[in-house]
Amino acid sequence: MPDNKVLADRLKMFADLSEIKGENPFRLIAYRRVAETLEELDEPVEQMVREDRLTEVPGVGPGIAASLKEMVDTDHWEALDELQDEVPATLLTMLDVPGVGTKSVARFYHELGITDLVQLEACARQGEIRKLKGFGAKQEARILSGIAFLNQRTGRLSIGTGLPAAEALARELSTRLGVAVAIAGSIRRMCETVGNLDLVVASDNAEAIAATLAESGRVTEIEYVETTVVTGKHAAGVEIRVLATNPDEYGSELFRWTGSREFVAAFERQFAAESRAASEDQLFEALGIVPIPPELRESPEVIELSRTNALPHLIEVSDIRGDLHLHSDWSDGHGTILEMATAARERGYEYLSISDHSGGLAIAHGVTVERLRQQRAEIERVNEEIPELRLLKASEVEVHLDGSLDFPDDVLVELDLVVASLHSGLNRSTEELTKRIVKVMRNPHVDIIAHPTGRIIERRPGGSYDWDTVFKVALETGTALEINANPARLDLRDDVARDARRAGVLLTIDTDAHDVRSLDLMRYGIGVARRAGIEPTGVLNTRPLAALLDWLRR
């Protein structure tokens, strides 16, 4: 029985293939809209089919309802099968290449007989692409560098998918077996992508573990490795490995299974004594050193910091007092200002920045100057309604190609907080990009640079800067750089965030939430900050409201 995610994926696939085929574009929009809605739907589509309520979903009419019903009933979709006979599904792999869209794919297919990424690369190498009308050497080079970027993809899972998947299984194992279960491996270290889901269970009952995994419905191909490790394939697309351990060595095994490999090897060399511990804290205590947070267990150098009690006091989710970059339904967000504010209050925040897109980002229904002033009235109304939370009048202002901003200074000055964002021209040269961002930071109204590189992990490389210059100017102008907490972005990256902080640059960790639920993505940004060794004092939105307002008046 296909779940909502699978149904959404099939609708998207249908839309992409129809677009390559050259169908009515508005039909595709209809399919894609429903796909996006399904991904955020709380209720299983299957249940709605049973109760004949599908058309309650916005955007679902008779046509799409029939398709969804067919997929739920038969696990097949005739129309998609037929479409694939005309347009091979392998063509879709070419759409991953930045700068290659459906029109190009259709031409590669019809004019050169190319059906997948491998053939596209071969043809580009042989100079076949430039022979097509409308293409040239430059396009061909762009395609090749795009493919080179794609070839670096690891096939690893986003932490944004891996962590919740691991948590769900850990909960099931813990409930079922009544024992402690911990997430280990790269997920525990909050790496941006993860290759395996690793769990450690304080029970040597491997059979019960295997049975629970099987019953979860998320794990297949379950096998034993020796008698203490159960492995399987998780539905999210990675291997899952569960270690069954005696409770008296649960801590030491968790330590080993957390890694990194390099860190653990160095650690074991330095502390050669046989160590068994029921908890990690006991392990560290027995060695007489300060516990090392999992996020710092990459390079062995951190061991020395532990020995000398010089570890940073890492930031935690609970240190965050507000979110400074998010969206409401005034632009492309899905929640009203009141809904976002209520959710923020529920999370214990003191303040929240309503930073909808500026008018220049038209596809996101960017807010024009006129609507910005109307929005201000709404923000003031909600501020009165929820006195415990302070809403800041803000904007995510588009940066133009020349480094100028989408709103003139006399509009910016009316805002409490200005978040500046580059969304285009990110593949320009390092020099040009650095010059552009420096110009933005020198605008006295700009407070925060959002997702500075614009990368999308494993999908889009993002811009490159001369970071030393960026940090220098950020420090000089008092501009904060964002760690965007969305797991698809995590931008700044951990190592860049570390360098920024070392240079004295103030950071901010924001979710860029487009709906109420995404406010909870904060923990991924905190994960990046912790990996970067960052303390609460280095992060703007750990400050109390009064201190934040002081800073904004700087």
Place this chain on the structure above:
DNA sequence: AACTGAAGAGTTGTGGCGCCGGTGCGCCA
């Protein structure tokens, strides 16, 4: 394909950038 607001038909997803080719088109946020 779906929605609106009419009883059939119009509208929905905008604007800038980059490349190619000499004015236009595809891609992307």
